[in-house]
Amino acid sequence: MSITTNFPLSEKSVEEFVRILLPTEVGKDIKGEAIYKENKIILKVEIDGKEASMEEENLESIIEDQKVIMLKGTLLKAFDKHYPWGSLIGVRPTKMTRRFLQMGFSRERVVKLLSNMYLASLEKIELLMRVIETEEKLLNKEAMNMYIGIPFCPSKCRYCSFASYEINSSLGRFYPKFVETLLEEIELVGELSKERGFIYESLYIGGGTPSVLTEEDTEKVLAAVHKHIDFSNLKEFTFEAGREDAITREKLEILKKYGVDRVSLNPQTFKEETLKSLNRTFNRKHFDEVYRDIKEIGFILNMDLILGLPGESVEDILNTLEELKKYEIDNLTIHSLAKKKGSPLYHVDFEQSEVERVIVEGAIKKLVKEKGMQPYYMYRQKNSLDWGENVGYSTLGNESRFNIEMIEENQQTMGLGGGAISKAIHKETEYIDQIERLVNPKDPALYIAEMKLRHDKKIKLFSKEIV
Known part of the structure; x- marks a missing residue:
């Protein structure tokens, strides 16, 4: 593939775009030309004998990669491709859209921009706007969040790319x-936080599967957090228990004792054959017992589902959604399967299930309406089903601040444990932040060996002015 344009671009970015959304055109030569006319940009493209063009207001002072965005959209137009998310892949569309609104763009102007330049459907744009409306009530740049990673699981699910x-x-x-x-x-970290006066608003223990910790070690970790971290401003404390095969009532009672108020219990699908093929053990009877314990002890409960798991039909997905009606939950996160390089599935040649979008989305809308839930955070992933997104739904007042802040990259993050990412945020322009990251080793042996070294780097990471 050769890419010839009269403006600079990252060829790798365009090649990846073609690979994901125009896979049959991989390797074909692309010619792009940007023409300036008054206050407009006209982008013309030619590929494999096909031509298309796009005209948009010149917003390069705001959108520095506008011509590249227009090139990608014009490639879709050349092949008459109509995806619900248009040319948006591998981005945080809510973060981008919020920035336009912060710059003073009217809602109507943002909708037009997303529709005309990014080619997103009005249905997905409406989802963006609904999510942003909820986020704006909860975002708080003055505080921080903390993530603690436990990089162990009972077994490694074949779709998983996490530490x-x-x-x-x-x-x-x-x-x-x-x-x-x-x-x-x-x-x-407690000493550093006290010295710098860090204010933590949410704390999330994830992994891996944190509930793989023994009862004794669960108590040790939570007691240490309580001893060294100031909880006076904490608004939520989440423990991603996740898998029923690692949860006991004793562990849940320890979580409650130390102030955990939110837990996850994630079936992913209720088709047990699918889970078995993906190396994830599942016992429905025990799952239901754990569910009853969670409700009895009094946690805010989230469940996760994954759409498009290999071998699952639309009927399987609809059955899982129907089964979910049996459970009284406060949060529901629905993921579209993405083949990530860090997961074993990435290296397996399987054909993703053909999910009939209209039927499945209709069933999801009906389900969340019955449960009184609204979308409150979302993100897209590369290599996901072309229509898909990951959406978190919640009953009023039970939204996860941590999820919102992490996706929007609005707050600084203090990361501890295996694979945890610390993020320092520094103001670059009025509307754009510079994000500096420090990653803890995923490998437990390397984490053990390098923890103090990484902590010294963490001190430097957060030594700059806090936004």
């Missing part, structure tokens, strides 16, 4: 030392 290692694998031998090192890191 996780099977507790019974060879790396499981590092589990005791990992816990010991994490306790030490919590103390160090």
Whole structure:
């Protein structure tokens, strides 16, 4: 593939765009030309004998990559491709859209821009606007959030790309030392936080599967957090229990004792054959027992589903949605499967299930309406189903601030544990932030060896002026 334009661009970005949304055109030569006319930009493209053009208001002072965005949209027009999200892939569309609104664009102007230049459907644009309306009530740049990563699981799900290692694998031998090192890191971060006056609004323990911790170690970790981290401004404390095969009532009671108010119990699908094929154990009877314990003890409850798992039909998805009606939940996160490079599925040649969008989305809308839920956060992923997005729904007042802040990259993040990412945010322009990241090692042995070194880097990371 050769890409010839009269303006600079990242060829890799365009090649990836073609690979994902125009896979049959991979390798074909592309010619693009940008023409300036008064206050407009006209973008013309030619590929494989096909031609198309797009005209848009010149917004380069605001959107520095406008011509590249227009080129991608024009490529879709050349092949008469109509995707619900248009040319939007691998981005946080709500973050981008919020920026336009912050710049003073009217709602109508933003809708027109998303429709004409990005080719997004009005249905998806409306979803964006509804999510942003909720987010704006909860975002708080003055505070921080904390993430603690536990990189162990009972088994490694084949679709998973997160920092996780099977507790019974060879790396499981590092589990005791990992816990010991994490306790030490919590103390160090507590000292740093006190010294800098950091205000934490949400705390999230994820992984991996945090509930793989023993009862004793669960208590040790939570006690350390309480001892060293100031909870006076904390608005939510989440423990992503996730898998029923790692949860006991004793663990749930320990969580409640130390102030955890939100937990996840994630079926992903209620078709047990699918879960078995993906190396995820599932016992429906125990799942229901755990559900009853969670409700009885009194947590805000989230469940996750994944659409498009290999081998699942539309009927399977609809059955899972129907089964979900049996559970009284406060949050529901629905993911579209994405084949990520870090997951074993990325290296397996399987054909993604053909999900009939209209039928499935209609069933989701009906379900969340019955449960009194509204969308409150969302994001897109590369390599997901072409219509898909990950959407979090919530009953009023039970939205996850952590989820919103992480997706919008609005707050600074203090990351502890395996694979955790710390983020420092520094103001670049009035509307654009510079985000500096520091990643803890995923590998437990490397985390143990480098924790103090990474903490020293963390001190430097947060030494600049806080936004």
